[in-house]
Amino acid sequence: MIRSNPLQESSEFGRRWRFGDCEFIEIRRQLLVHGEPVKLESKPLDVLQHLLENPGQIITKDELIGAAWDTSTTDQSLATAISKLRKAFGGPRDAVILNVSGVGYRMAVPVMCTVVDEPASVPFLLKAGDFIPGRPHWRTLKQLGMGTPHPVWLGEHSKTHENRVFKFAVDGVRLQALQREVTLSRLFQKSLAESRGFVQILDWDFENEPFFIESEYCGRNLFEWAQTEEFARLSLLERVALAAQLAETVASAHALGILHNDLKPANVLVSARTSDTGIELQKAGEDQAENWQMKVADFGVASISNLQRVAELQITHYGSFEEPNENDGSGTPVGTAMYRAPELLAGTAPSIRGDVYALGVMLYQIVCGDFLEPPSVGWGARIFDPILREDIAAAANIDPSRRMSSAAELAERLRSIEKRRAERKERASAIAAAEQARQEIERARLRQPWLILAVVALLAGLCASLWFYHRATHERDLANSRNETLSAMNDFLSDDLLGQNKPFREFDSSGNMLQETLVEALKRGLLQVDRRFSKAPEIAGGLHQVIARALSMRMESAEADREFKIAIQRFKEAEGPLSQNAIITELRREDAEISNGIPEAVQDATKCLEQQQQLISRLHDISPELQASLVVRESNLTLAGPHPEQWIHPLEDAISRAEATPNFNPLLLINLKRHLYSAYSSDEPGHAEQVIRETISYIQTMRGSESPVLFTAYQSLEDVLGREGKFSEALAQANQNYTRLSKLSGPKSQSTLYAWRMRVRAEEMAEDYDAAIRDGLALDAAEALNPPSKWEDDPLHVVAKSECYSGRFDSGLNHARQLIRGRNAIFQPESTKLGTFIVAECMIAQAENSESHRNTETLNEIDRLLKMVDIPRLAQTPEQNDIALAHVLHQKDIEGIFYVAEARLALLRGQPDIAKEYADKAAPFMGLAYLDPYEKKAFAKLQTALTHVLPQKT
Template sequence: MPPDLPQRDTRVYRWRFGAVEFDEARHELRVSGLPVEIEHKPLQVLALLLRHAGEVVTKEELFETVWAGRVTVDHVLATAIGKLRKALDAGGEGRIATVPRIGYRFDGPLERIAVGQRPGSELKLERGQPVPGREHFLLERALGHTLGSEVWLARHPRSRESRVFKFSLGGERLTAIKREATLMRVLRDTLGEREDFVRVLDWNFESDPCFLECEYGGESLPEWADSHDVLAGWPAPQRLAFFLQIAAAVDAAHGVGVLHKDIKPANVLVRRRQDGHWQACLTDFGNSRLLQPERLAELGITGLGLTLTGALPGDGSGTPLYLAPELVAGQPPTVRSDLYALGILLYQLLVGDLRRPMAPGWERDIDDPLLVEDITRATDGDPARRLGSVAELIDRLASLPRRREDAARRADAAEAALLARRALERTHARRPWIVATIAVLSIGLLASSLLWYRSERLRESATMQAARAEAVANFLSDDLLGALSPGGSGFERDPSMREVLELASTRVAERFSDDPATRGGVHAALGQAWRTLGDRERSIDHLRDAERYYARAFGASDALTLRTRYALVRTLAYSNTPQHIAEAHGLLAGTDAAAGQRLDDDDELALEAAYARGVFHFQQLQIEPALQAYRRADRLQRLLRPDDALTAVAIRESLADGALRQGDLTGAISQLRAMLADPLFDARRIGEGKAAGQRIMLARALRNLGRYDEALPLAQAAAATTERILGPDDYSTLVQLSTVASIHDYAGDCDRALEIARIVHGRMVARYGAQRQATLIETGNLGFKEYDCGERETGLDYLRQAERGLRERYGEDNVAAHSFRYALAKALADQGRYAEGLRMVDGLNVASLTAGDSTPGWEQRLRALRGRLLLQSGDVDAGRALLAEAVPALVALGSEDTADIGQLQALLSGDDRAPVE
């Protein structure tokens, strides 16, 4: 039998050895007279080792005594020992010896002084006894018992009102009920009174036995399931609805920063509501964690039972069946570890067995493939591949009926596509370019087939779908492949994919003149195909046709028509000419107005709207509104199209790019590394070009952190891959080469940076024209490098060209124009051309600068630059007044370059001739 200290020795001691003192009564460790901040578990381990000084205390004894009632793994004990050794080593007391494979021993002399007495037994509580401190309630039955802690149901003899009392004699169990009181106050004060949480009514933490007084939340879930035999008779939808009550409580707790950390059936109570239905309640927050302890002060709550940081370490404790693998590995708890436990509970509820583990082959127990997918996504062994939150799981489960309909429609559309493929196979096409072209078109046509079917105004039969698919197949096989087969008009020239698409584009009208729905679908597929080939003008033309024919077939306000308009907005925004940006702006506003309240729904239309809005703002470098839209698009994509790799990669790349542009380098790197490790984004699924895009962004983040040796080979490899796939003059290739140039520049290799920047600029002008927004941005980038490499006038000329061209062609508020204008003003100040610099500053506004770079302080930066220019141009009083206001504010922000601040401070102190470079 392991040592049971309260029974063997009821005294508590103050222990001393060397410079160390440990007071059991206070649970306090001091080294050299100073208190040591250390968790309860290591101190309990120390107490047991001290009481058996010179003896080996086995791991089993330590687990049984210190972690009574909780499952643990070996690393938990090793971690506790490590923390103890670190604390004792600070006092020069390396007293804890490891006995390999057996346990630990405390060595060396020590003294002890008895400082108190524990009760001979734990609590001496009996049925029928008045509750100590609440004598009008009588104890009715014990609900739970652990070392130093008991939970009792009590009842008022007259009113028959029930209460639950959680008693503790001290130590960690007292800390646990204090913590529960604190966190329940956080939940109540933030969320209000809720039926799915058990209310804490009162407590006594001053005298033994201390207790927490709670309302009676009902029977524990296992007891309720056994005694009422209700769960076994419920159909799956009813079990699912019951589970969603539990999940909603967990999600609400997460929403205010509370992790439960021990979700299991025993911590779910069930009671009957007044309407006769069963209500699930989440209970036992004694092991929970507050993620934002600073909120306690905001709510006016004293942090009872919490450490100074407000968060308990991830000690690996919990119930084995529900313990997420990362907790076993010693990682801290997160919302995803709570989600893991919920996924196990969902499985158990669906199979009607709250004791069944999720053993290999568990999928055979669930007959709904969508539920199998949901449980899998909640309980993945890799937390990074789990759903991101409990809210996502709730959304997926709540939308099961619609998802089942979608799955059925996809199956119908796949059957229709199979007919198309078989028809194509009959043409015996052999040439790879034909196969590739047909694949591009078929993907788009399959998507269009799905969209037709899902139109709310046109639910056609499978027969009609098959007939439509056969018509499309005939179009591909007869009009295209027939023309390209031996004897056909295109055969002799062995045409390219582009020429095949040209031919397809000319035959649409004659083939589908009487079928606007199919004609719209073919135009949409061709629009996607041309966009894939990089010809945005052709893509725009076909998408305009698709929108027009969809509107004719289904109506202007139909979801399919609106989604096509949002696809057109994206393509227009990517094209980036002033005319297309203006058209995209008007089209986005008009489509939003037509969609109306449907944009608030969690459906495909809302996803397309958010995606389009993100692209539109991002292409104009309006980063914050773009990120807001992309965040919504990301949530909807994960909910509605979890396996749509191409949409997912585009959205998440943009989120990472936005974080990068806002200076959140750590966040950007974390997102990009997660994407590179995600099987969904394997290059074989998304293409080498997309994978290269992720690597180039990672290179930019590493560049901004000064890790040039890591960034440069990554960027060079990505640019080489993109050039191989898309060609040397493609926009993506040139942008990635520009990143390579910037890394050389940051690393101090000015000559190489300038060489590449000149190549990029020359190719951009030749391919896209000098006045495209992307070209003008590269003109400004070249200006920076010319200036930095010593060609001052050339650099200033390029910066002027970029600033003027962007402003005149893309609007006075163009974000990139303001960024170049600010840089130009600073460069002119450095050159002593103060009057010209002041004219540049006069044209700047804070809103546009902030949109391009969200670092706070733009108002003060502009004030400081103006003050510097005024002072150095002779208007000393006005200049110093502006600097006196701006410089302290910039110093407080801490976001400025040290050299810039030093220069401004020198000017402010009276050195009007302070060096400017």
């Protein structure tokens, strides 16, 4: 075994977990304690990684054993692994991993997971003739996977000369892919009576580096085999039969809830069909397709929706299936660009239709015999069979709503192609015969009345038949036109975005490889949109709008606004000044500006709404999508006001109309449901929780369980749980939201920082002040390097409050005074006002806990600070810049919190009557479920103190 030159190493993206004084680096499978590496065997590290992937959860012993051992073992093996981990960590026994008696284990310390660019593990190289590591009787013949630090080799047994394939891994990320393949291979073998369509994995070693799996050798891949004479001799029908065989295999995987996610010719192996005893079954005659067995390989990025089936069959749950393999950790989508469904580029979760798209592209290539080109504009000219053209168009349609819904349907179509051709021929013959009869009857000039009636009936039937035939022809032509347009879009996506040399890789001036985000690739591709679609401005407008919304979600406001305006112009060019698409896009543009905190966005949106309403009044027929967009826009301007409940019925009506409209835009329907949640959230949080949970269920059904659209819904769920006073549940949801977004968008994205900020707030409300202080300071440091592009509540205010709430007055006052001084323009002037109130409240708590801080000068200073803030005025007439402060303090409770502070100050001054007056003012607010628990406790202590003081004064 030869080590490569370290200077030739690249980098890879993987996860790094930080917990306590330790770190675990997935790429290198390395544990660091106090920054120093600790050597451990594979099993303890497998156990540790499973615990880290499920922070805060109790993992049963059986689950941990199943995750780390490939055969049944005893609890003692698990206990030994845990013991080795604890010894490596040092400190008390349960300091890092807590034993939950009779159940299992969980992490006892907070866990933070980040996706980082790590130096790749030093790869290893083999040369032909070397022994396979760990397999002394096997030698390498030739390398099958070239140009990768994870080589794939064809091996030969030194005595039996049998061939096997060996896939290797030297890092934790690739190891998980190999483990995933083993799990799915065993699932195929146990679940399918006929599993020959999948490569069988025969053995594996996940304990010693290099890790590897050993599988049967199934011949050349489809791309290589297509270059041979054997493939060239196949007739069109034989090629179609091979494509049907492939579709049937993929359909059987789908039936088990498994998505391949990377179907392509390189992952389809072709070999001569053999009997159970290994004898080749070569069939003479014309049907040569039956002589070949196509097998699907490489399930390293597959996802599975039915893990329960794995458990029922007692299959070791190798690898991680908790998250779909939509990203490889670097921001680059999983799968090969040519065969990747276009909707996945927009962040849609993998689906059956995604695999069907790949099958459609391969069907086109198998029929043409050309595996270098995908279907592009004019592709139909290469497919002479009209039925096959229809099947390819349906399977490889870039619009998922028009794409074939399953691999089984594709297989059935291909298997029945001759039958379908015969049926069409019969229909054409019937139409021709009817037309001939009509002509003969006309020529005969029949005069008998009863015959005239017969002729009329015959002609009526003929006309009906011809009309149906004409409509079918028209729809076919229209479908072909649409397919050409969609193929042009596919051409743009595959050529301009993905067809470039190394489309997601760039190099800096030093030659180091950089990672390019998908949005950056899309930005560059936009330069080609107007050129590509100069004759189809409506398509250009749609693409500009899609990119504008993606940029807006990334809070790149200026660029998003520019793309929205271009989209509006293109729609007007295509559809005229009253284009409904242009109006909808303008409404969305204003929504984006409000969401991204653009100054004066609310005033501009109000003016824009009036202008768009004038245009809408001139329309004769308003589309359901425009009606819904108008409701969203109107409600969005007033939901933050004093009476959001006024929008409940209009939103419910809009949702009902949308659900009754076929093919209604699902994202717009989701937006309507989210606005309905906001309308309920202030006064009926319980109903709001029901609405948002139903919305989450709808999104999961329509767009998959890991659609990025879900993240906003999950954040709404976190918010409503807090409004109901379910602070522990809100914190659990906040932790999940942060973990998901960190994996999807990276730890430094604005969306991840926002989820982090919400988690800090949730930690404070759950009274986990240590965590709130720690995470708040870490967030503050992160935002110093990557400041938010719009106003957000300063994380330091949570730190200051948590420090004061937990009795760390000096530190809390110091941080609150930083807020008063105004640390930067982003958090002004809200942070100054909020900091002033925190200083006042913190000084009150300090005085209550120490007589030395009850002097007249201190109490006068507190009084001065409270008068500066004047929260009751903000509650009654909030100014534009004060709305954010009201949001931080939950609007309705700000008066109550202020009155409690005034009452506590009055009691410190020896004025119980005044304290009682303020306490009475505060009382109506103190029953609010979402009120800060600290404030409720402070009010309860105040009431107890007043019951002792007031009777003595009387």
